[in-house]
Amino acid sequence: MKKNKAVFGLFLVLILTAFLCYTAAVGIGPTETGSVKNIQTGLDLAGGVSITYQTKEKNPSAEDMADTVYKMQRRVEQYSTEAQAYKEGNNRITVEIPGATDADKILSDLGKPGSxxxxxxxxxxxxxxxxxxxxxxxxxxxxxxxxxxxxxxxxxxxxxxxxxxxxxxxxxxxxxxxxxxxxxxxxxxxxxxxxxxxxxxxxxxxxxxxxxxxxxxxxxxxxxxxxxxxxxxxxxxxxxxxxxxxxLSLELEELRSSVVAAQLGEEAISTSIMAGFIGLIIVILFMLVVYRIPGIVSGIALIDYTALVLVTLNAFDITLTLPGIAGIILGIGMAVDANVIIYARIKEEITAGNSVESAIKFGFSKAFSAIFDGNITTLIAALVLMQLGSGSVKGFAYTLAIGILVSMFTSLVLSRFLVQALYAVGVTNSKFYGHAKQRKSIDFVGNRKRFFLLSLIFIIAGPAIMFAYHQGGGKALNYALDFSGGTATTVTFNEDMDIKQIDSEVTPVVEDVTEDKNVQPTKVVGTNQVVIKTRTLSQNEREKLNQTLVDKFSVDENLISTESISATVSSEMRKDAIVAVIVATICMLIYIWFRFKDICFAGSAVLALAHDVMVVLAFYAISRISVGTTFIACMLTIVGYSVNATIVIFARIRENRKKKHGKLEDIVNESITQTLTRSIYTSITTFIMVAVLYIFCVSSIREFATPLMAGVICGAYSSICITGALWLTTKKKKEHLSKK
Missing domain, CATH: 3.30.1360 (Gyrase A; domain 2)
Incomplete structure (x- = not known):
C-alpha cells in the first residue's frame, strides 16, 4: 500500500468513524434517520399499550387459558419481538405491546379475538x-x-x-x-x-x-x-x-386498555449508556497499553462496531429492551476477542523473526480460521434461535446475529486495512507492535483429573442445592414473575408521579417489603395509577405492602387492588426456547465436526458448553438471584461465549497437529499456553464491561450482570483448564476403542 493511498485511506476511515458516530447520536435529515432515538424500544424502556381481555366463559379450564395465552403471544409478536401476553387472575389475559401509543389502533389491528x-x-x-x-x-x-x-x-x-x-x-x-x-x-x-x-x-x-x-x-x-x-x-x-x-381456544372481550409509561425510568437508561461509555473507554485504554499501535486500531474498530450495531438496529427495526442494551455493552467486550487473537498472532510472528510487514500479513491470515469458525458457529446458533425461538429469545437472537456480523467486518476488514495503512505511512518499527513473551509450555492436561473433579463438584452443586430447596418446601430456583407469575398491585397515588419518582421513591420501598429485586413498576399514562408487578405475594405480604404504601405515600387503601398474574414466559414459550437451544447445539456440533473433521472436537465443544451452562446454573441456585427473562439472555450469552472460546483453543490444536508430530499431551499443552494471553485478555475486557454494568446500573440489571461475571470467569477457566483436556480424553478413548 503506497504512502499517499494509505494517508487517504486513513482519512476516509476517520471520516467514516465520525459519520457513524454522528448518525448513531444525532441521525440524518429531518427524520433523524439512524439515530439511537429512533430504535424501537421495549415496554421497559419506552412504554406502550396494555390491553386486558376477559373470557366470555366465566370458568375456563387451565388448559384452554394456557393455549389462548400462547396463541395471543404469537399474534402480538407481529408488532414487536418483545410484545408479551400473560394470564391475569383466572379468566383475563393481558397483552403488552412496546412502542405503541394508540390503544384503539392496536385493538382494531388485532381484531376481535374470537374463534x-x-x-x-x-x-x-x-x-x-x-x-x-x-x-x-x-x-x-x-x-x-x-x-x-x-x-x-x-x-x-x-x-x-x-x-x-x-x-x-x-x-x-x-x-x-x-x-x-x-x-x-x-x-x-x-x-x-x-x-x-x-x-x-x-x-x-x-x-x-x-x-x-x-x-x-x-x-x-x-x-x-x-x-x-x-x-x-x-x-x-x-x-x-x-x-x-x-x-383461539376461548372467546375474549376487551375489558380495558391503556397507554403505559416505561417500566424502567430514564435513570436506568442513562446509567446503562454511561456504563457502556465508561466500559468502552477502559477497554480501549487497556488495548492501547497491551498492544500499542494495534491497540489504537482496536479502539477505532470498537467505536465503529458500537456505532454500526446501533445504526443496524435502527435500520432493521429490532426491538431493544434493557437486557438488549446490556447485551450490546457485553458485545463490546466480546468484540475485542477477534482483535486480541489477531494482534497476539502479529506479536508471535515478530518474535519468530519475521518482518513487521510479514507479521501483519501472517497474523491476520493465521487468525482468520479461529475467528471465522468461532463466529460462524455462534451465528448458526443465532439463526436457529431466530427461527424457532419466541419473545425475548428471538429478540436476543437478532441482536446477537447483528453483533457477530458487524464484529467480523470491523476485525477482519477494517482492522486489517488500518494496520496495513499505518505501516504504509511509516509505522514500521517492531517496538510499536510488541513482542510475544516466550513461555514454557504449562502442563495443563497433566492436572486434568483435578480440574475435572473441581468442575464436577460445581456441576453437582447446582442440582443438589435445587433439590434441597425443593425438598424444604421452597422453589428449586428463585423464579421471577416472568417464569412463575406473581402479583400485580395497582395503586392510585394522590399526585401524578413520573417514572423517575417511581424509580427513586416507590420501587425501593416495594423492594424492601417484598425482598424482590426484580420489581416492575408501570405507570398508566394520563392517570395517577401505577401497576407494580412483583413475585407472588402471600396474603400477609399483600396486606403489609398495602399498609406500607398507605403510611409512606398517604394513598387511599380503597384505591389499592391486587391481582395474581401468570408467567409472562409461558410453558409453551419455554418449550420453544429449549427446542431452539437443542437444535442450535446440534447444528453447532455438526458444523464443528465438518470444519475440524473430527467428532472429538465437536463432542468436546458441546461438553464444554454444557459445563459452563451448568456451572452458571449452580451460581443461580447458590446465590438465589432471580430467574426471569434475563436468565434466558444470560444463558444464551454464555453459550455463545463458551463456544467462541472453545473454537480458539481447538483451532490452535488443529494447526499444531499439522506442524508437529509429538505426543498429544505436549501438543495440547503447547496450544493452550500459546492461546493463554488471548484467554486472559478477552476475559479481562469482557469482565470489565460487565463489572461496569454492575457498578453503575439499577438493581434489575445488576441481577443480569452478576451471573454474567460468574459466566466470564467460568468461561476463562473452562477454556484454559477443561476444553483441551476434554478433547485429549475423548481422542484417546476413541483411539483405544478403534484398536479393539
Whole structure:
C-alpha cells in the first residue's frame, strides 16, 4: 500500500468513524434517520399499550387459558419481538405491546379475538352447512354440529399470516383481497379441501358468523391463497386482522386498555449508556497499553462496531429492551476477542523473526480460521434461535446475529486495512507492535483429573442445592414473575408521579417489603395509577405492602387492588426456547465436526458448553438471584461465549497437529499456553464491561450482570483448564476403542 493511498485511506476511515458516530447520536435529515432515538424500544424502556381481555366463559379450564395465552403471544409478536401476553387472575389475559401509543389502533389491528374456521358448503351426507340469507350468508346449523360432521377443513391456527392487499386486474381496475399464508400442515389440508370442492364454496366463519364465502376455482397448492371480492382496502385489512387472531381456544372481550409509561425510568437508561461509555473507554485504554499501535486500531474498530450495531438496529427495526442494551455493552467486550487473537498472532510472528510487514500479513491470515469458525458457529446458533425461538429469545437472537456480523467486518476488514495503512505511512518499527513473551509450555492436561473433579463438584452443586430447596418446601430456583407469575398491585397515588419518582421513591420501598429485586413498576399514562408487578405475594405480604404504601405515600387503601398474574414466559414459550437451544447445539456440533473433521472436537465443544451452562446454573441456585427473562439472555450469552472460546483453543490444536508430530499431551499443552494471553485478555475486557454494568446500573440489571461475571470467569477457566483436556480424553478413548 503506497504512502499517499494509505494517508487517504486513513482519512476516509476517520471520516467514516465520525459519520457513524454522528448518525448513531444525532441521525440524518429531518427524520433523524439512524439515530439511537429512533430504535424501537421495549415496554421497559419506552412504554406502550396494555390491553386486558376477559373470557366470555366465566370458568375456563387451565388448559384452554394456557393455549389462548400462547396463541395471543404469537399474534402480538407481529408488532414487536418483545410484545408479551400473560394470564391475569383466572379468566383475563393481558397483552403488552412496546412502542405503541394508540390503544384503539392496536385493538382494531388485532381484531376481535374470537374463534375462526373454514367450512365446506355441505357435509359428506349432503347436509347444508350455510346458506344465503337476506343480506349475507348464515349458518344453517350450529358450529358444533358442523364440527362433528367433519366439515371444518381449516382452523385459524393453520394460517401463518394474512394481509389485506390491493392489486390491478386485467382491465387495469383496482381490486382488493386478503392474501393468506398457510402453515405447512395448513397447506397440506388446503390442497385436499380445495381439490375436493372445486366449483363449491368454502366459508370463513368467525365468532359463529360467516364473514366470507369464496368459490373454489381450482385446487390451491403452495401454501398461498387469496380471498377476493372485498369492497375496499379497509375491509380487506379488517378481514385479515380477524384471520390473524383467529382460532383461539376461548372467546375474549376487551375489558380495558391503556397507554403505559416505561417500566424502567430514564435513570436506568442513562446509567446503562454511561456504563457502556465508561466500559468502552477502559477497554480501549487497556488495548492501547497491551498492544500499542494495534491497540489504537482496536479502539477505532470498537467505536465503529458500537456505532454500526446501533445504526443496524435502527435500520432493521429490532426491538431493544434493557437486557438488549446490556447485551450490546457485553458485545463490546466480546468484540475485542477477534482483535486480541489477531494482534497476539502479529506479536508471535515478530518474535519468530519475521518482518513487521510479514507479521501483519501472517497474523491476520493465521487468525482468520479461529475467528471465522468461532463466529460462524455462534451465528448458526443465532439463526436457529431466530427461527424457532419466541419473545425475548428471538429478540436476543437478532441482536446477537447483528453483533457477530458487524464484529467480523470491523476485525477482519477494517482492522486489517488500518494496520496495513499505518505501516504504509511509516509505522514500521517492531517496538510499536510488541513482542510475544516466550513461555514454557504449562502442563495443563497433566492436572486434568483435578480440574475435572473441581468442575464436577460445581456441576453437582447446582442440582443438589435445587433439590434441597425443593425438598424444604421452597422453589428449586428463585423464579421471577416472568417464569412463575406473581402479583400485580395497582395503586392510585394522590399526585401524578413520573417514572423517575417511581424509580427513586416507590420501587425501593416495594423492594424492601417484598425482598424482590426484580420489581416492575408501570405507570398508566394520563392517570395517577401505577401497576407494580412483583413475585407472588402471600396474603400477609399483600396486606403489609398495602399498609406500607398507605403510611409512606398517604394513598387511599380503597384505591389499592391486587391481582395474581401468570408467567409472562409461558410453558409453551419455554418449550420453544429449549427446542431452539437443542437444535442450535446440534447444528453447532455438526458444523464443528465438518470444519475440524473430527467428532472429538465437536463432542468436546458441546461438553464444554454444557459445563459452563451448568456451572452458571449452580451460581443461580447458590446465590438465589432471580430467574426471569434475563436468565434466558444470560444463558444464551454464555453459550455463545463458551463456544467462541472453545473454537480458539481447538483451532490452535488443529494447526499444531499439522506442524508437529509429538505426543498429544505436549501438543495440547503447547496450544493452550500459546492461546493463554488471548484467554486472559478477552476475559479481562469482557469482565470489565460487565463489572461496569454492575457498578453503575439499577438493581434489575445488576441481577443480569452478576451471573454474567460468574459466566466470564467460568468461561476463562473452562477454556484454559477443561476444553483441551476434554478433547485429549475423548481422542484417546476413541483411539483405544478403534484398536479393539
Amino acid at each position: 375462526l374456521c373454514f367450512i365446506t358448503q355441505s357435509d359428506t351426507d349432503g347436509n347444508e352447512n350455510f346458506s344465503i340469507g337476506e343480506e349475507r350468508y348464515v349458518l344453517a346449523r350450529s358450529l358444533d354440529e358442523i364440527r362433528r360432521s367433519g366439515s371444518i377443513v381449516l382452523e385459524g391456527s393453520d394460517v401463518a399470516d394474512a394481509k389485506g392487499t390491493a392489486y390491478q386486474n386485467s382491465q387495469n381496475g383496482t381490486q382488493y383481497a386478503v392474501s393468506l399464508t398457510l402453515t405447512d400442515e395448513g397447506a397440506s389440508k388446503f390442497v385436499e379441501a380445495t381439490k375436493e370442492n372445486v366449483g363449491k364454496q368454502i366459508a370463513i366463519v368467525y365468532d359463529s358468523q360467516i364473514i366470507s364465502a369464496p368459490t373454489v376455482n381450482e385446487a390451491i397448492t403452495g401454501g398461498q391463497a387469496q380471498i377476493t371480492g372485498m369492497s375496499g382496502i379497509e375491509e380487506a385489512q379488517n378481514l385479515a386482522s380477524y384471520i390473524r387472531i383467529g382460532s
